[in-house]
Amino acid sequence: MNTKLHLMLLLLTLLSINLVAVLYAQEVEEVEVIKNGDFAQGFLYWDIYPKAHFSAGVFSFTGGFLCLEKIEISALRFFIHEPVKTLAMVSQEVMIPEADMGELSFIIIMNHWNKKKLKINVLFISGSNKTTDLSGWVSLDGLPETKLCNEYSLFYLKYDMTPFSGAKGRLVIQFLVEPEYYDFKFYLTRVSIRVKKPIYYPVRIHDPLGVALGSGTYKSGSKISVRVTSNMVTLQNRTRYVFQGWVGSITSNASIVDLTVDSPKELSVVWLKEYYVSFNPPYSHCSGWYKAGAAVNCSIYKILDYKNRTRDIFVGLFADNKSINSIIAYAPVNISAVYKRQYLVETRAIAEVSGLSFGLDPQLIEGGGWYDAGSTALVKAPRALWIDRGSILPLTFEEWRDSISFKQEVVQLKVDSPKVLVAVYKVQRILLPAILALAFLMLTAIVIFRGPEKVKNYVSGLSIRIKRRRTATMTVENVVRNIESFRRWLGNREQVHADKVLTMLKKHVEGPLKSLEDYFGDTYQFKELMKEVHAWAGVLESRRGSILGKKDIEELVLAAEIWVVSCRNLHYELDR
Structure with a gap:
């Protein structure tokens, strides 16, 4: 067996x-x-x-x-x-x-x-x-x-x-x-x-971009590598593909993969499609590559204020000259944020009496505000008005000053740049003889009813007040000149050391203002003015050793302009 x-x-x-x-x-x-x-x-x-x-x-x-x-x-x-x-x-x-x-x-x-x-x-x-x-x-x-x-x-x-x-x-x-x-x-x-x-097995690679290597027929048991020649492929139409990985017989996110050919292999290259979305200024920083179909986030400002009576108002977004409501990376696209330019027509009113000038309520003037560039503004000032300066003064419109010189109280102008319109008022000259006659009668009455001695004391006191007023007026004008000098010096610079600005502020603003304390120290307006100047001095003190940029300079120049107006309005406080 x-x-x-x-x-x-x-x-x-x-x-x-x-x-x-x-x-x-x-x-x-x-x-x-x-x-x-x-x-x-x-x-x-x-x-x-x-x-x-x-x-x-x-x-x-x-x-x-x-x-x-x-x-x-x-x-x-x-x-x-x-x-x-x-x-x-x-x-x-x-x-x-x-x-x-x-x-x-x-x-x-x-x-x-x-x-x-x-x-x-x-x-x-x-x-x-x-x-x-x-x-x-x-x-x-x-x-x-x-x-x-x-x-x-x-x-x-x-x-x-x-x-x-x-x-x-x-x-x-x-x-x-x-x-x-x-x-x-x-x-x-x-x-x-x-x-x-x-036995030979096929290795098939599906790659729409054609940059993958490794397709072919290989002997069973062969060790091969499949790879892409580049992890990023950029086309000429601002489109690119970013390598994500392999799927099919193998799954990997590596650009080079080793494998053993022990059976037929079928692989596909996965690419992420991206479009370049470009933004026009002032949003160039948002330009970049975005995933196809993804939302593009870019903060758009409704108002761009340039601090020089000029601003831009947001109108809308446009993609290749077509209006859009949102930004989606659906293709290579150029995004423009469209603005319209506006200029400020700033209106003021001042009165000039006996060589002195003081500010009036700006709300008396109609037509001030922001206007689209190229539009027409109609500005109106009252022809006559009365103010209380310890006594009732009749004022009449004299002219427009600053951006224009015009004698009519109603003015129409094209807004092609920032405008400042100052309505100037003066005491009505036609009443001046009557006012002098009235003053003579009042003085005569005082002599009759109070006697010569009291008249003498009244006239002496009036003389002292007039002298004090003139001294204060000269002091105010000196302060205004110093502040104007500081404003011009600062306005001519793109950037400046905070230490230097602080020194100039103390020399040309804070120091001269102290000379007004004897005349206006108890007034609310003077106290507010000094408070604001001290605040700016504190800011500059905290920024010693640093550089002030254009934006900081513009803000401080604007503050200096306001200080000048406030100083000139102190005459009103003196008369009171």
Whole structure:
């Protein structure tokens, strides 16, 4: 029983059961080239030559004949009728595919006593009629054999076919028989040419930009790298793609990925599409790359105030000259924030009495305010008015000053720049004689009813007040000149050290203002003026060692202009 088992295992190996193919299932493909190599289909695909002195046929061995149960083998039987030296051959047209290894094998079964009488030779005749002898004539007597029962032996022969990889030709197996008796026979079966060629798998990469490398066909088990030549691809139309990763057979966000080709691979490159959104000034800082379809955030100011009686009012957003409500990066686009320019028409009113000037309520003037550039402003001032300066004074409109010089109280002008209109009023001259006459009558009445001594005291006191008023007036004008000097010095600079500004403020503003304390120290207006000057001095003190920019300078210049007006209005407090 052990002998039978051994023979069965040996036959399974020799009869080319695909045991080797299992070992190479992952990396090689085993292909059978010979057709009908077991002759189960008779002589199909085979040419047999010659037929003299022998006959050939298909014979089926049973398990009992080979002393093996459940085994049946088909074979081509050569039957030599006469003891004559005979050359026989079988051949088949074959196409050997390109492969790393190829092998021809077949089995001869015959009576082991006759093995010396049979020689075998194998030829391969290529398409160009080149004949290659694979081994020369070989006697079975020198080959290993496996003895079966009934005096039969099995001979397994194999030949290297690797040199013929990719060739087309005819395989010829020759048999030279020198029988010593009649009815000499032997059997040919399991003719096989098996080639083992590597399995190749495709690696397909889908990349709409065409910058990915690594597509191709690779031998199973190969180690390869797929990569993109650039993580960012910028097109000429302000569009770019940013590498995000790989999906498919592998998932990774690395630009270079190593993989083993053990099966077909399908990969896709994932790109993030971005558009360049550009902004016109003053929002150039918002320009940049934005994800396609994403909202673009950029803070838009409704009013741009330049602190010089000029401002811009936001009108709307435009994308490539088309009005939009929101900014979406739907394509490369140029965004403009459109503004309209406005100028301030600033109106003031002053009264000039006896060489002194003091401010009046600016609300007396109609038509001041902000106007669109190029529009027309209509400004009106009252023709006459009365003010209380300790006594009722009648005033009449004299002229417009500053940006224009005009004698009519109603003025119409084109607003093509900031405007300052100062309505100047003076005491009505037509009433001056009457006022003098009234004063003479009042003085006469005082003399009659109070006596000469009281008149003398009244006149003396009036003289002192007039002298004090003139001194105060001169002091105020001196302070105004100092503040104006400070304002002009500061207004001519783009930037300046805070220490220098503080020094000039104390010299030309804070110091001169202290000279007015004797005259106006108890007035509310003077106290507020000093409070504001001290506040600015505190700010400058805290910023010692730093540089004031244009914006800070503009704010301080505007404050100085207000201080000048406040100083001139102190005359009103003096008269009270």
